[in-house]
Amino acid sequence: MSMREILRIDHIQKYYDNSGNITKAIKDISFSVQEGEFVGIMGASGSGKTTLLNCISTIDRASAGHIYLAGTDVTEIKEKEIARFRRENLGFVFQDFNLLDTLTVSENIALTLTINHVSPEQVSGLVHKIAVTLDIADILEKYPYQISGGQKQRCACARALINKPKLILADEPTGALDSHSSQVLLSTIQSINTELGATILMVTHDAFSASHASRILFLRDGEIFGEILKEHDTRRVFFEKTLDVLTKIGGGVGDVF
Amino acid sequence: MYFKLARRNIKRSAKDYVIYFITIIFIVMIMYSFLALGFSADIISISENMPIFTTYIIALSVIVTLISSFIVSYAVGFMLKQRKKEFAIYELLGMEVGAIQKLFLIENAVIGVLAFLIGLAAGTMLVGILTQIVKNIFDIPHSYRVSFSIKALLLSFVFFMLMYGAGLARSIRIIRQKKTVDLLYDSRKNEVISKQGRTSLRLALVIFSVFAIGTGIFLGGYGLTMQTNSAWGYLIGSIILLLAGVYVIYRNFPIMLITYAKRKNLKYSECNLFYLGQIGHRVQSSGRMMAITAILLTISLMTMFIGLVTGAGYKANMETYYPYDAGVAFDAPFTKNSFDGLISFVDEKCPVQEEIVFYLHDVDGYSIDALALSDYNALRSMLGLETVELPDDEYLVHCDTWTHIESIRAAMNKQPDVTIMDATLKNPQARINEEAMEQFQMAGTNGYVLIVADTIAAMLPANKIRVVMKLENGGIPELRSEIRRYLNSGQWHPELQAGEILPEHVTMGVTVKAWGLSNSLTSFTSISFCGLYLSIVFILLSCSILAFEQLSALDINRRNYQIIDKIGVSRQMQQKLVHRELSTFFFIPLVLPIIVMAVLMFGAQRLYSAYVYQKGIIPLYGFATITIFAILYSAYYVVTCHLFKSNIFMNKT
Numbered sequence: 055m056s057m058r059e060i061l062r063i064d065h066i067q068k069y070y071d072n073s074g075n076i077t078k079a080i081k082d083i084s085f086s087v088q089e090g091e092f093v094g095i096m097g098a099s100g101s102g103k104t105t106l107l108n109c110i111s112t113i114d115r116a117s118a119g120h121i122y123l124a125g126t127d128v129t130e131i132k133e134k135e136i137a138r139f140r141r142e143n144l145g146f147v148f149q150d151f152n153l154l155d156t157l158t159v160s161e162n163i164a165l166t167l168t169i170n171h172v173s174p175e176q177v178s179g180l181v182h183k184i185a186v187t188l189d190i191a192d193i194l195e196k197y198p199y200q201i202s203g204g205q206k207q208r209c210a211c212a213r214a215l216i217n218k219p220k221l222i223l224a225d226e227p228t229g230a231l232d233s234h235s236s237q238v239l240l241s242t243i244q245s246i247n248t249e250l251g252a253t254i255l256m257v258t259h260d261a262f263s264a265s266h267a268s269r270i271l272f273l274r275d276g277e278i279f280g281e282i283l284k285e286h287d288t289r290r291v292f293f294e295k296t297l298d299v300l301t302k303i304g305g306g307v308g309d310v311f
Numbered sequence: 312m313y314f315k316l317a318r319r320n321i322k323r324s325a326k327d328y329v330i331y332f333i334t335i336i337f338i339v340m341i342m343y344s345f346l347a348l349g350f351s352a353d354i355i356s357i358s359e360n361m362p363i364f365t366t367y368i369i370a371l372s373v374i375v376t377l378i379s380s381f382i383v384s385y386a387v388g389f390m391l392k393q394r395k396k397e398f399a400i401y402e403l404l405g406m407e408v409g410a411i412q413k414l415f416l417i418e419n420a421v422i423g424v425l426a427f428l429i430g431l432a433a434g435t436m437l438v439g440i441l442t443q444i445v446k447n448i449f450d451i452p453h454s455y456r457v458s459f460s461i462k463a464l465l466l467s468f469v470f471f472m473l474m475y476g477a478g479l480a481r482s483i484r485i486i487r488q489k490k491t492v493d494l495l496y497d498s499r500k501n502e503v504i505s506k507q508g509r510t511s512l513r514l515a516l517v518i519f520s521v522f523a524i525g526t527g528i529f530l531g532g533y534g535l536t537m538q539t540n541s542a543w544g545y546l547i548g549s550i551i552l553l554l555a556g557v558y559v560i561y562r563n564f565p566i567m568l569i570t571y572a573k574r575k576n577l578k579y580s581e582c583n584l585f586y587l588g589q590i591g592h593r594v595q596s597s598g599r600m601m602a603i604t605a606i607l608l609t610i611s612l613m614t615m616f617i618g619l620v621t622g623a624g625y626k627a628n629m630e631t632y633y634p635y636d637a638g639v640a641f642d643a644p645f646t647k648n649s650f651d652g653l654i655s656f657v658d659e660k661c662p663v664q665e666e667i668v669f670y671l672h673d674v675d676g677y678s679i680d681a682l683a684l685s686d687y688n689a690l691r692s693m694l695g696l697e698t699v700e701l702p703d704d705e706y707l708v709h710c711d712t713w714t715h716i717e718s719i720r721a722a723m724n725k726q727p728d729v730t731i732m733d734a735t736l737k738n739p740q741a742r743i744n745e746e747a748m749e750q751f752q753m754a755g756t757n758g759y760v761l762i763v764a765d766t767i768a769a770m771l772p773a774n775k776i777r778v779v780m781k782l783e784n785g786g787i788p789e790l791r792s793e794i795r796r797y798l799n800s801g802q803w804h805p806e807l808q809a810g811e812i813l814p815e816h817v818t819m820g821v822t823v824k825a826w827g828l829s830n831s832l833t834s835f836t837s838i839s840f841c842g843l844y845l846s847i848v849f850i851l852l853s854c855s856i857l858a859f860e861q862l863s864a865l866d867i868n869r870r871n872y873q874i875i876d877k878i879g880v881s882r883q884m885q886q887k888l889v890h891r892e893l894s895t896f897f898f899i900p901l902v903l904p905i906i907v908m909a910v911l912m913f914g915a916q917r918l919y920s921a922y923v924y925q926k927g928i929i930p931l932y933g934f935a936t937i938t939i940f941a942i943l944y945s946a947y948y949v950v951t952c953h954l955f956k957s958n959i960f961m962n963k964t
């Protein structure tokens with residue numbers, strides 16, 4: 055695995071200014087990610103995880119600092135290139151799914167392919183394949199408002215992963231899933247990581263999910279509080295280490311187990 | 312306090328008010344300018360029967376008020392829908408329904424007054440242009456002038472209050488009836504294409520509708536060339552077929568579009584999926600809306616068309632009504648010499664090139680006048696028609712009024728011979744001539760006349776006398792009133808035929824072609840402008856419905872566009888999608904009405920252009936109408952697009 059730096063976060067800050075009422079969602083965050091890394095991000099609710107992912111994916115703009123993605127500063131990138139970058143290299147699994155209610159599950163998944171100009175003949179086949187993997191093949195013709203939260207989550211994952219993106223940003227992709235479904239989803243993500251060398255940033259509240267990562271960043275109040283590396287640990291050992299850090303932060307983990 | 316709250320509300324919900332505001336401005340502008348045109352002393356004095364134009368315009372304004380009150384209540388309904396959550400929250404906070412109504416009323420009153428004033432100002436500008444167009448039709452020298460009409464202002468105000476009152480009253484009732492729960496409730500379900508309606512069946516229905524439209528056009532064209540009352544049957548049938556066809560096609564258009572796109576795998580190319588979703592999620596209501604818009608546009612264009620054709624039809628009939636440059640009719644036994652004075656009087660005003668003085672004779676036992684063959688032939692040659700031969704023992708009928716021809720023919724079948732003073736006259740070939748001779752007064756009465764040999768005519772009493780004249784350059788409109796003044800002035804002393812006495816009532820008629828022409832222009836103008844007035848209001852109606860429908864689901868649309876933005880659809884593509892979505896609703900419903908209109912226009916041009924006296928009226932008028940149509944339509948499109956975009960691409964850099 056080549057160890058090229060794909061992402062560098064350089065002292066970014068993010069404030070939300072709601073008519074004088076300023077929220078500092080990210081105070082000061084810096085870190086970098088190597089190509090092919092699987093990074094977990096943990097932290098209490100409101101600690102700025104979603105905000106961080108939004109800034110990286112250029113959905114939101116950082117108030118200060120720089121974000122270099124494969125060498126380009128996305129805080130200065132042109133709008134046209136942003137869209138291209140998003141659809142060609144990025145798979146984003148949103149915390150609130152962001153599925154289109156006007157389209158069926160299969161159409162929602164297919165949308166990623168069609169905007170990337172995949173030839174129409176291949177679309178159905180690819181959609182079906184990923185749907186089988188994530189066990190949503192039998193709900194493909196339903197609309198998002200007709201399916202459960204966990205099914206929506208898998209559908210959102212399918213949409214983000216179908217294009218085999220270089221960088222996957224996943225915001226609590228297993229939040230609404232039972233342990234079996236999360237296991238399936240996590241192995242899917244992991245296989246994209248190992249087989250295709252995709253870089254993954256995954257936000258999670260669940261230490262077990264996080265133990266699939268090779269590194270975990272801990273956020274508190276908009277700052278990086280700590281970091282642990284898996285290195286040669288087994289998943290079990292890594293999992294214990296994670297729990298230790300979480301107890302230190304005092305983040306709500308107890309409800310997971 | 313309410314006033315302040317209302318002002319803040321208006322500022323905040325400005326986007327909801329824009330279309331409403333523009334629509335009211337347009338309505339006031341149109342209503343005021345047409346009323347001002349109808350009341351304009353300048354216009355009324357153009358010709359003697361111009362005041363009828365005023366009556367038409369006022370009558371139409373009542374209809375326009377009705378239609379507009381519908382728009383107002385629709386618009387208010389739209390705003391209620393947009394703000395139902397806000398109102399529900401007020402209610403939850405414990406504000407009374409009465410107070411909410413009051414707040415809403417004040418908001419609307421402010422908007423209404425403002426729109427009225429702006430509409431008035433714009434209308435004042437427009438009157439100048441309309442006046443110029445009318446004067447141009449009459450060939451009167453003109454220049455743009457701004458003038459103000461108090462009468463029109465007062466009347467527009469009354470109509471405005473009525474329409475606004477009716478519209479508001481309806482929506483106030485809606486606020487009262489709606490439960491808080493209903494106001495908070497919102498559905499995001501997609502409408503489904505019903506399974507029963509099979510595609511092949513639908514296709515058959517659409518093909519059938521295309522045929523209906525074709526048949527409608529054909530029947531309409533046929534009906535227009537027909538000269539009997541059944542023409543109305545054809546025309547009404549044609550209109551029903553056209554409207555039904557247009558409705559059915561558009562009703563099924565989105566369904567067909569989606570079915571077709573799904574079949575052809577078209578949906579997997581670029582952003583078609585998203586577009587189809589946008590159209591498809593309201594597949595039933597968008598179909599209904601497109602159908603209604605198309606119907607309104609068809610009606611509006613047809614109104615325009617009927618205005619044009621009827622106007623042109625008046626001109627076509629001109630030749631029948633005024634075949635002679637000037638004519639005088641007296642139902643009294645005067646001598647032919649009595650008119651020498653009149654002819655020299657006319658000659659002073661406009662040189663008389665040719666004149667014919669002749670009698671119409673009573674025929675005992677028949678309700679028809681008789682005309683001597685020599686007079687008949689003299690009239691024919693004056694009109695440039697071939698003279699006819701008629702043996703002494705035969706007669707023929709001249710009837711230029713098509714409504715009577717059938718009954719005359721039937722009467723002749725039943726009783727072929729005519730007995731006059733012991734002589735029996737035959738008509739072996741059942742001859743009825745039909746050229747235009749003005750048979751209500753001049754060359755007969757009631758629309759027909761019996762032509763007999765001179766020897767027979769000479770035996771009949773001559774109680775009606777006629778003079779027709781051919782004038783240099785066709786004469787002038789003022790001649791009519793001058794002739795009438797001369798005949799009534801006492802300068803003129805008619806002589807009675809020997810042994811005759813003056814009847815108690817003498818019927819007098821004066822016709823002058825030039826005068827008739829200018830009056831037919833009046834009818835042309837009245838009908839065309841009334842058509843224009845109505846059609847503009849219909850266009851406003853359909854545009855505002857379209858705009859409101861497009862803006863009604865902004866929240867859902869904003870979310871949808873944000874989602875595709877997040878997954879990497881470029882802003883440029885999103886803009887394109889917005890345009891694609893909006894123009895589907897704005898421009899596709901235009902296609903059929905325009906085709907129908909073009910075919911009808913083309914047909915009318917072919918049928919009537921030969922009769923149109925002043926060349927270029929149809930193109931000029933058509934151009935003006937299309938310009939107005941295009942301005943109104945694109946104004947709505949641009950504003951809707953702008954509102955749509957500014958809402959969807961809100962808080963974005």
Ligand SMILES: Nc1ncnc2c1ncn2[C@@H]1O[C@H](COP(=O)(O)OP(=O)(O)OP(=O)(O)O)[C@@H](O)[C@H]1O
Binds near residue numbers: 070078097098149
């Ligand atoms: N659009 C916004 N306007 C104002 N404040 C915001 C906005 N979005 C997020 N915030 C605030 O920024 C902070 C960080 O939010 P963020 O969504 O990043 O948290 P999170 O770590 O993802 O939490 P969770 O685990 O609950 O998803 C929170 O305090 C939140 O209230």
Ligand SMILES: [Mg+2]
Binds near residue numbers: 104105
């Ligand atoms: Mg979050």
